[in-house]
Amino acid sequence: MPLIDMPMEQLLQYEGTNPRPDDFDAYWESAxxxxxSIAAHVELVPASFQVPYATCxxxxxxxxxxxxxxxxxxxxxxxxxxxPAxxxxxxxxxxxxxxxDKLSLAFMGYSVLAMDCRGQGGRSEDTGGVKGNTLNGHIIRGxxxxxDQLLFRHIFLDAAQLAGIALELPxxxxxRVYAMGASQGGALTIACAALEPRIAKLAPVYPFLSDYKRVWQMDLAKDAYQELRSYFRSFDPQHKxxxxxxxxxxxxxxxxxxxRIRGQVLFAVGLMDTICPPSTQFxxxxxITAPKRLEIYPDFGHEDLPGFRDMAIQFFHNDSLE
Structure with a gap:
């Protein structure tokens, strides 16, 4: 089998390269x-799109x-x-x-919530207000x-806050509140369940936003991680x-x-992924210390993983990971 990363036996033991800040736990407790402390002021506005068996x-x-x-x-x-939701x-x-793409789950009797990340392609606001570069890249924003000005801190908290809102819907x-997503969506699935541990099940696919120094060492600071290279070239060209x-x-x-995750985890990885390298996902x-199952796609990269979405729905629908 071709390799773009470590052999499988090493991946299964790999514990990461990027340094962990000494005050990491205090940082997230403060966040x-x-x-x-925020009054969420939740507002529901009927959408122009409607179907007979669900309200949007x-x-x-x-x-x-x-x-x-x-x-x-x-x-x-x-x-x-x-x-369930x-x-x-x-x-x-x-x-x-x-x-x-949310209607099949609604037809099965699930509520579905799909978040727009702040400052990206949807309707959520990016209130900005940080020192330094804001031209490109949310990883390096702040x-x-x-x-506490890092933009992904705020996006991780948005994911957790939405989960808390879902848990309180009458x-x-x-x-039976679950989370799923791929790439950045897989990352936010992890963040959501870590910061809101009442999430019962989660199905992340090749999660982004992990082990940044490993990405750099593999010379894969391109595509989704391009902003790491851009940052060093512009602001620390000698890596001092x-x-x-x-x-x-x-x-x-x-x-x-x-x-911090307490829910059951169904995790998918493609071993030929050069966007989010397998080692960063492992x-x-x-x-993860919670019950978990790994689904490996040896010949697939950062792309659709055949059958996994069906697998995830069955996972949500059944009582266990088996």
Whole structure:
């Protein structure tokens, strides 16, 4: 089998390369306290798109730093009593997608919430206000400011806050709230379940935003990680601040949040992924202590993984990972 990364036996033992800030846990406890102090002011606006068996809403809430965050919300109308919900997260620079791709879950009796990441392709606000470069790249947004100004800190909190809103919806069974997504969506699935551990099940696919220094060492700071190279070329061309930069990025390195997950995890990885290298994903997977199952696609990269979405729906629908 061709390799673009470590052999499988090493991947299964790999514990990551990027430095972890000494105050990482305190950083995230402070972030969660800020999130919980905010009045969300949830607003549901009936959407122009509707179907006979579900009601579609534009959902808005106030996140950290005052940003109004948007999500699509689809609620089934043909079921009685409390029912499960799935939270969906989209890829980097994208948005929550069309309504139609949420309808199969709604027809099955699930509510579906799909968030627009702030400052990307959807309706959520990016309230900005940081020192340093803002031309390109959300990974490096706030890197030259205080650590609590990192943009992905705020996006991770948006994901957790939306999960908390879903858990409190009167029609939703709080014991059956799930999360899923691929690439950045896989990253936010991990962040959501780590920062809101009541998420019962999650199905991340080749998650982004992990083990940044490993990406750099593999010379794969391109495509989704291009901004790492751009940052060094513009602001630290001799890498005199390399340790400082990667340590600060450690605050938004998902491998160090993974141990907080309590729900069951169905995790998919393609071993030919040159966008989010397999080792960066295994750095997350190997730190998950909750019940978990790994689905490996040896010949696939950062692309559709045949059969996995069906697998994920069955996982949500059944009682266990088996």
């Amino acid at each position: 969660l306290a800020e999130m919980k 809403y534009e959902l808005y809430f106030t996140g950290v730093r005052g940003a109004r965050i948007h999500a699509k919300y689809v609620r089934p109308t043909h079921v009685t009593g409390k029912h 799935v939270i969906q997260f989209h890829g980097y620079s994208g948005q929550s997608g069309d309504w139609h 890197l030259d400011d205080q650590p 029609e939703v069974d709080p014991e 601040r390399e340790d400082e930069v990667f340590t600060k990025l450690g605050y938004i390195d998902l491998q160090y949040l993974a141990h 750095a997350i997977y190997n730190k």
